Amino acid sequence: MKRRKIDVRAIPAKSAGALDDRFQAATPLRSLLNKVFPDHWSFLLGEIALFSFIVLLLTGTFLTFFYEPSLQTVTYDGSYTPLRGTHMSAAYASSLDLSFDVRGGLIMRQMHHWAALTFMAAIVVHMFRIFFTGAFRKPRETNWIIGSLLFWIGFLAGFTGYSLPDDALSGTGLRIASAIMLSIPVIGSWVTTSIFDGEFPGHVIMGRFYIAHVLLIPGILLALIAVHVGLVFKQKHTQWPGPGRTEHNVVGERMFPRYAIKQGGFFMIVFGVIALMGGLFQINPIWLFGPYEAFTVSAASQPDWYVMFLDGSTRLFPAWEIRFDLFGWGDGYTIPPIFWPTVVLPGVLTMLPLAYPFIEARLTKDKKAHNLLQRPRDVPARTALGAMAIMFWLVLTLSGGNDVIADKFHISLNAMTWAGRIGLLILPPIAYYVTYRICLGLQQHDREVLAHGVETGIIKRLPDGRFIEVHQPLAPVDEHGHGELDYAGWVVPKKMNRLGALGPAIKGFFYPIEKPAEAPVSPGHPPVSPIEPARREEISK
Amino acid sequence: MTSDSPGWLGRLRRGRSGPRSRVRRRVGSVVRLTLALTLAGGVYIVFAPGLAGAKDTPQLSTAAEEGKALFNQSCITCHGPNAQGVEGRGPSLIGVGAASVEFQVGTGRMPMARQEAQAERKPPVFTDEQTRQLAQYIQELGGGPQVPSGDLRAPESDEEAIARGGNLFRINCSSCHAFGGGGGALSSGKYAPGLGEATDQQIYAAMLTGPQNMPVFGDNQLTPEQKKEIISYIQEALKQDRDPGGWGLGRFGPVTEGLAIFLVGIVALVFASLWIAGKS
Numbered sequence: 025m026k027r028r029k030i031d032v033r034a035i036p037a038k039s040a041g042a043l044d045d046r047f048q049a050a051t052p053l054r055s056l057l058n059k060v061f062p063d064h065w066s067f068l069l070g071e072i073a074l075f076s077f078i079v080l081l082l083t084g085t086f087l088t089f090f091y092e093p094s095l096q097t098v099t100y101d102g103s104y105t106p107l108r109g110t111h112m113s114a115a116y117a118s119s120l121d122l123s124f125d126v127r128g129g130l131i132m133r134q135m136h137h138w139a140a141l142t143f144m145a146a147i148v149v150h151m152f153r154i155f156f157t158g159a160f161r162k163p164r165e166t167n168w169i170i171g172s173l174l175f176w177i178g179f180l181a182g183f184t185g186y187s188l189p190d191d192a193l194s195g196t197g198l199r200i201a202s203a204i205m206l207s208i209p210v211i212g213s214w215v216t217t218s219i220f221d222g223e224f225p226g227h228v229i230m231g232r233f234y235i236a237h238v239l240l241i242p243g244i245l246l247a248l249i250a251v252h253v254g255l256v257f258k259q260k261h262t263q264w265p266g267p268g269r270t271e272h273n274v275v276g277e278r279m280f281p282r283y284a285i286k287q288g289g290f291f292m293i294v295f296g297v298i299a300l301m302g303g304l305f306q307i308n309p310i311w312l313f314g315p316y317e318a319f320t321v322s323a324a325s326q327p328d329w330y331v332m333f334l335d336g337s338t339r340l341f342p343a344w345e346i347r348f349d350l351f352g353w354g355d356g357y358t359i360p361p362i363f364w365p366t367v368v369l370p371g372v373l374t375m376l377p378l379a380y381p382f383i384e385a386r387l388t389k390d391k392k393a394h395n396l397l398q399r400p401r402d403v404p405a406r407t408a409l410g411a412m413a414i415m416f417w418l419v420l421t422l423s424g425g426n427d428v429i430a431d432k433f434h435i436s437l438n439a440m441t442w443a444g445r446i447g448l449l450i451l452p453p454i455a456y457y458v459t460y461r462i463c464l465g466l467q468q469h470d471r472e473v474l475a476h477g478v479e480t481g482i483i484k485r486l487p488d489g490r491f492i493e494v495h496q497p498l499a500p501v502d503e504h505g506h507g508e509l510d511y512a513g514w515v516v517p518k519k520m521n522r523l524g525a526l527g528p529a530i531k532g533f534f535y536p537i538e539k540p541a542e543a544p545v546s547p548g549h550p551p552v553s554p555i556e557p558a559r560r561e562e563i564s565k
Numbered sequence: 566m567t568s569d570s571p572g573w574l575g576r577l578r579r580g581r582s583g584p585r586s587r588v589r590r591r592v593g594s595v596v597r598l599t600l601a602l603t604l605a606g607g608v609y610i611v612f613a614p615g616l617a618g619a620k621d622t623p624q625l626s627t628a629a630e631e632g633k634a635l636f637n638q639s640c641i642t643c644h645g646p647n648a649q650g651v652e653g654r655g656p657s658l659i660g661v662g663a664a665s666v667e668f669q670v671g672t673g674r675m676p677m678a679r680q681e682a683q684a685e686r687k688p689p690v691f692t693d694e695q696t697r698q699l700a701q702y703i704q705e706l707g708g709g710p711q712v713p714s715g716d717l718r719a720p721e722s723d724e725e726a727i728a729r730g731g732n733l734f735r736i737n738c739s740s741c742h743a744f745g746g747g748g749g750a751l752s753s754g755k756y757a758p759g760l761g762e763a764t765d766q767q768i769y770a771a772m773l774t775g776p777q778n779m780p781v782f783g784d785n786q787l788t789p790e791q792k793k794e795i796i797s798y799i800q801e802a803l804k805q806d807r808d809p810g811g812w813g814l815g816r817f818g819p820v821t822e823g824l825a826i827f828l829v830g831i832v833a834l835v836f837a838s839l840w841i842a843g844k845s
């Protein structure tokens with residue numbers, strides 16, 4: 025029999041063809057792989073959240089192999105001697121075993137916790153970028169809402185996770201959570217007894233929180249993230265305005281291979297940073313906190329940073345108790361002070377951002393779809409509003425740690441509290457004003473450069489003795505030497521080398537990585553496109 | 566008492582400002598204490614006539630005599646002759662005991678340099694020997710709690726002593742000194758210091774005498790054995806804990822962890838994204 029020759033090089037094409045015959049995958053796959061993504065560092069912030077979520081799933085799965093969600097009392101006899109013989113819950117004992125007796129357990133615990141902090145931090149930073157660039161405008165309001173929900177669900181994920189080890193810190197947090205729930209008028213006690221199945225702490229809470237933490241919440245997160253990223257694909261990414269970029273195209277890199285390779289690399293960097301933090305920085309040393317008992321509350325008992333603003337609001341809010349007499353019936357009714365800073369405030373803080381895209385569209389009467397981003401300076405009111413919100417949150421968060429700050433910087437705790445109260449009222453408006461002025465100043469400078477050109481650093485002495493600085497105009501000038509460029513909201517070159525006059529800046533982070541190629545294009549007028557294509561055209565570099 | 570006197574007293578009270586009344590309370594308690602001591606001393610003298618005469622000019626041991634000399638040099642301006650106290654400067658030291666003096670002088674808190682919210686720990690001015698002499702003087706002057714001599718740790722044979730001490734520490738001490746013994750803020754600029762430098766003896770004395778804003782943990786609240794267990798926990802577990810998870814971030818809890826995620830984690834990742842996005 026004649027040996028059939030196998031053409032090795034034809035195997036991939038052949039098998040791919042065979043697969044396509046069966047699944048008809050080529051067409052959708054091609055459009056996926058050819059998808060174009062604009063390239064800008066700030067578009068990578070969402071990915072940090074996505075990748076740290078993956079790290080959370082991986083490390084969390086490891087932890088589930090050893091963690092025991094039970095409040096059964098056991099006597100510890102693991103290898104951490106200072107707790108040996110102590111009575112504690114099985115949950116706490118298994119967390120201690122994870123830290124001391126499971127190989128690699130401690131770094132996994134620490135990576136999981138650092139990844140959680142990274143996840144929440146990345147969401148917040150990502151949200152800032154979406155807000156300040158106006159990426160939430162039509163048609164992306166849905167993704168903005170999903171994003172905000174992701175924050176609050178991440179918040180719940182963090183809180184339930186923080187409660188699982190059942191050390192004194194997490195027990196204190198749980199106790200406060202139950203007090204917050206109890207403070208809700210009318211339904212408070214019902215909510216609390218249903219969650220704890222009776223009085224705090226009860227016996228079921230660990231099992232319930234465990235299921236919520238490892239199954240329900242990650243499931244919801246996963247689903248929401250899928251929709252979130254799916255929508256980014258469907259609606260295509262926004263892009264910065266600039267030469268050749270319009271509302272109707274996307275300029276960037278194709279999904280495959282460039283973008284995919286970059287993303288793969290970026291995932292490894294995120295993983296690496298989290299692993300480094302997990303290995304180098306100790307986080308949540310549960311063995312020092314000891315098992316939870318109702319009467320142990322350590323100084324410096326704080327929640328994780330993304331909850332700290334609520335701690336802060338509780339510390340700052342005056343102890344106003346509202347009593348209703350109920351016409352002499354029973355003991356009357358009381359709304360405890362904790363209700364306002366921990367239930368009403370977060371309620372407002374959830375609803376306002378959700379509605380923000382619609383509020384802004386209404387105020388600006390802007391019903392158009394936007395695919396081009398705005399530079400923060402070009403929308404001073406929004407940018408200032410954002411700065412104001414960040415300042416508000418910052419004061420609350422710092423006040424959440426005010427006892428530690430007071431102690432370490434030798435400030436009176438009472439002074440810190442009053443500084444927080446006053447700061448909460450006056451700092452946000454100041455932040456608004458200052459940011460507004462900075463935006464206008466930056467705009468003004470852009471306009472100046474558009475009109476007069478870039479400063480060259482060359483000082484010329486005129487025959488009459490005056491000194492002037494020579495400016496390099498960006499475009500042909502009129503008889504007064506003024507440029508004719510309109511303000512288009514684009515990046516305006518401010519340095520000679522950005523113009524090509526001195527040669528482009530050499531690329532590279534620490535050392536030159538590329539030969540200087542062509543200079544970045546200097547701006548002209550935004551091209552006008554009379555026809556409006558129904559779909560955004562994809563242009564890759 | 567005449568019917569007048571309550572009104573007179575009331576007027577006097579109202580006339581006094583807030584802080585003065587604290588001093589008054591202190592002086593009041595000093596007066597009461599002195600009275601009680603005198604009474605007790607009197608009763609003692611009645612029943613032990615052999616010691617009569619020792620009350621007014623107590624016979625001091627040589628060490629106490631040395632201590633008295635030191636006292637009259639460094640402490641008398643604030644604590645007064647015979648440690649009776651000076652109003653507005655320093656309280657009476659009658660009855661505070663050797664434990665209090667050893668703590669206050671041994672940690673460098675006394676002699677106090679200036680009036681402040683809280684006398685701070687600083688390098689001690691006196692040697693151990695001189696401290697003991699001062700303590701002996703105050704002890705012989707008015708009695709009071711003393712730190713027992715000998716080993717102040719729980720016996721090493723008792724394996725679970727440290728665990729019990731840890732439990733007692735978390736219940737009794739961590740609310741002010743924090744879970745890691747790093748200290749914490751109290752109200753109005755007062756604070757519980759970190760326990761990093763405290764010696765066995767100072768920890769014992771602190772519990773026994775309750776300096777300033779720290780409560781007294783008398784022997785009926787924490788037995789001497791329990792105190793020793795706490796000391797063993799602080800010295801052998803807390804201070805020997807080498808932070809198995811890496812750098813402990815000062816053991817300030819979630820506050821510094823939150824700081825670290827932004828200053829280290831997010832900063833590193835934003836730089837990484839700047840770098841990656843710049844590549845083409």
Ligand code: HEM
Pocket residue numbers: 066067068069070071073074075077147148150151154159160164167168169170171172173174175249252253256260261262263
């Ligand atoms: C679990 C957390 C989150 C993950 C994994 C995630 C992931 C992503 C990714 C990968 C993108 C595409 C690239 C980018 O623009 O960064 C994106 C886009 C977007 N995200 Fe998120 N994100 C999260 C949370 C949020 C939050 C908290 C918000 C705002 C409240 C938000 C709003 C948006 C919007 C509006 C877009 C579209 C941006 C555009 O097309 O320019 N996301 N997200």
